[in-house]
Amino acid sequence: MNDIRKDFPILETGVVYLDSAATSLRPRQVVDAEREYYEVYNANIERGVYELSERASEEYELAHEKVAKLLGVKREEIVFTKNTTEAINLIALGLEWEKGDNIVTTLVEHHSNYLPWLRIGEKYGVEVRKVRPKEDGSFELSDFEKVIDEKTKIVAVNHVSNVLGTVSPLEEIVEIAHKKGALVLADGAQSAPHLKVNLKEIGVDFFAASGHKMLGPTGTGVLYIKEDHFDLFHPPFLGGGVIEAVYEDSYTLTHPFERFEAGTPNIAGGIGLGVAAEYLMKVGLERIEEHERKLTGMLIEGLLSLGATVFGPHDPEKKTGVVPFEVPGMPPHQVAMLLWEMGKIAVRSGLHCAHPLHRYILKRDRGTVRASFYLYSTEEDVEVLLSTLKDLMG
Secondary structure (H helix, E strand, C coil), X not given: CHXXXXXXXXXXXXXXXXXXXXXXXXXXXXXXXXXXXXXXXXXXXXXXXXXXXXXXXXHHHHHHHHHHHHHCCCHHHEEEECCHHHHHHHHHHHCCCCCCCEEEEEXXXXXXXXXXXXXXXXXXXXXXXXXXXXXXXXXXXXXXXXXCCCCEEEEEEECECCCCCEECCHHHHHHHHHHCXXXXXXXXXXXXXXXXXXXXXXXXXXXXXXXXXXXXXXXXXXXXXXXXXXXXXXXXXXXXXXXXXXXXXXXXXXXCXXXXXXXXXXXXXXXXXXXXXXXXXXXXXXXXXXXXXXXXXXXXXXXXXXXXXXXCCCCHHHECCEEEEECCCXXXXXXXXXHHHHHCEECEEECCCCHHHHHXXXXXXXXXXXXXXXXXXXXXXXXXXXXXXXXXXX
């Protein structure tokens, strides 16, 4: 993978970037695509009959097609959002809720796939049921079978944990949920960038991901809506671009996928996201997964040899390139600050927008230190991290 590092200019500054679970770096190709839009064909989309607008519309549409190909679905099933958070909230706010419904989620979730469901519960009197993981963050399928019933409206679960890197048994969860008539939404923020994802094979009804975690621009996201489900809910945001016609007291919505992108979107960002998807497909997700697995095993082994505590599975075959750890006697934020000061190493520290997981499962109210890899990470990065940790641990 060393051959691609030249595409990421920020690495030339000497930073050891191990915080890709928070946001990835952007390759030159993505930055260039955004710049080209602004400098060469800057115009609004679907609103002009002149050449600039037509090209902008074509490029924005092509970006949807590229992302759809990356995820193994139809273009018509892809909606662009500003991030995973917005995508999940679109579903939560758009579904019709009744008293007696219930929602199933887990204590491993990022707040973006937890708080929207708590709010729905408070607002509509809907019960929110939480599946508790094992200590390493993995699930027993029987725990899902116990809480999913005929009144379960939706099961909202992460595909990959942003804290532990554990991979949920999504296909099995989908099978359990669908047998009871429940929908399944997967938070794919940590899986879409790192695993080969085929949503048709997995069978989920909804899938949310963030562009900025998968080499794309900030302020971009993806929502997959299975084509059978577009009429299940009303788009929560209305305005320009989502209607076919407006009358004095009524309106008709436009095509299903367009009705969820109200107003002028992040055009440059969307085009950049398409380039990012193309870049990932060119490199190959299987290659990325194998590369990260090697680095993950190397880091876990090194951390354990130093006497650090590593949370989650220690087997790299059971997780992605996310490694949370604790240095005995040192607060996570102190470790992160020292790593930057001593080695220009960027890691995340704290609760990682997953308070329930840290408080109730890991029993770490101050959080953890999290190192996370991506395709541009190297064995040298791991060696520098371990060497610096050894120095600061004395």
